[in-house]
Amino acid sequence: MRDNDSFGTSAPLNRRRRKFDDDDPTFVKRFSPSTDPVWDEVEEETGWSSWSAPGVQHGPAPIPDWVITEHAAKDTDRGVLKTGKEADVHLVERGIPDTDRRVLLAAKRYRSSEHRLFHRDSGYLEGRRVRESRVTRAMAGRTAFGREAIAGQWAQAEFGALAQLWELGVSVPYPVQLLGTEVMLEFIGDADGTAAPRLAQTRPDQDLLADLWWQLVDGLRVLARAGVAHGDLSPYNTLVHGGRLVIIDLPQIVDVVINPKGPDFLARDVANMAKWFTGKGFTVDPEPLIVELLHDAGMRV
Template sequence: MANRRSFDDETPYARRGRLTEHERARLAALREDAYEPEIPGDRYSTWDTGERGPRPYPDWLVTELAAVDTELGVLKAGKEADVHLLRRGLPDGSRACLLAAKRYRSNEHRQFHRDASYLEGRRMRRSRETRAMANRTSFGRNLIAEQWAVAEFGYLCRLWTVGLPVPYPVQRNGTELLLEFLGEEDGTAAPRLEQLRPDADELESLWFQARRALELLAGEGLAHGDLSPYNVLVHRGRLVLIDLPQVVDLFANPAGPEFLARDAANLARWFTARGLDVDVPSLTSELSERAGLR
């Protein structure tokens, strides 16, 4: 009698029919891993995703989707957000630009010092989300981070459009803002107003620009909300306002006039300490009138 093959010797049963969804996803992931191309940077350009800044786009901005983004280091570490230096350029090196990537950190928002008074008058989300933000749950902290990113990007777009001296807002993706980098080609950031020791002529020029910025803000019915020499950059003689997630609507926020007066006083104090004669009460009165508060 011929020897029969044992059950263990049988060729494994070949399954027929359609792949399950799980198996299809597994094979797709294997294909992606096998053919993942190497890129000369940390990621491909995210220009095709998220929310973009106002048109017309500046000539210096690299908008080609073939571009890659390369991290160059941290420019500033803060309580609510970190600012990184990013190079966006084409792989062949023909075009490139430097960007400031501001990334809000949700896990740090338990003590976000700008939550309460600055949010007065702003449209809030659904009650469930409002409770989550108030209780600082993990979900709520993520919402807070995104809320500030959305607010800052929106105000930057608005202020850029009306001619305020602010960085050009390139795009927003979630809690990351990509902004015009104010500095030199080697990555050296523009100094803050607080760091400068200007001569008399430079001081006059900077105050003229600062006052004009305050007037334009007031004309829009807004106050910076946290203005100080630390939130002002000076790039090649040009004064630029930064850090604007807490911009205050002077009419919707009951404390709007107080924020306006505080911004004017904070900025004027730096100039008066360096010998410039600034009449703060008169300045505040003029700004209030320009805003339509009187």
């Protein structure tokens, strides 16, 4: 057996975990209200719009008027809005050259298999079914192909959830399109590229605080009646724009009935949000709402 010294002296390993934007409660998205975006300082990439790319899926009809569907459109990547453990969100401008027709979109790009850190697959994926046994085995074994399949499942799940909830009237970004592991969404923010703040970053007065809570309750009721829960709801994945509360980050949406942990996820969603609102001075008891939502989802309480 070789002595360890025979390999020479190596520098100590840096075991510090990489920090992502969604780990930081003080994180402000790239273009905060206090900082105007300077586009010429961002390295931009421009190409033809992916709206008509082979295999692309489009959002639910009727498609909003602001969505650009023309073949002549081009997409310009304006930079990163947010980094995360599973995906990065880029700001994309889609416009028609030599016209004033343009729109800002949020492109959520799930990580490649070698860079992804899916840390919560098992609990959320319970109850989901994949028809091909080969894919199921690969996902269970976390092979490179399996991790790629999981990424596709997360993207498909988020796109499908957004489409379903949009049609039900829940306040979520409109899902413009899905292509591979990229979900293109309505950008929630201002025309200059200033992203809407997360709820955790806001300091609403008591009237707005109460209004935001009841907006949230209305949305949770619709989710429950559809038999689902967000699964990871917190003040860090809800946005506030123009007094409107918008729910985001839905790849882990949970079927409350089929998933054996579904009721626990629903209860945690409510408890997380109730704690934040109570801490801001709007006292909320989560238990009655949890019971109501489970009943709406068809669960015996």
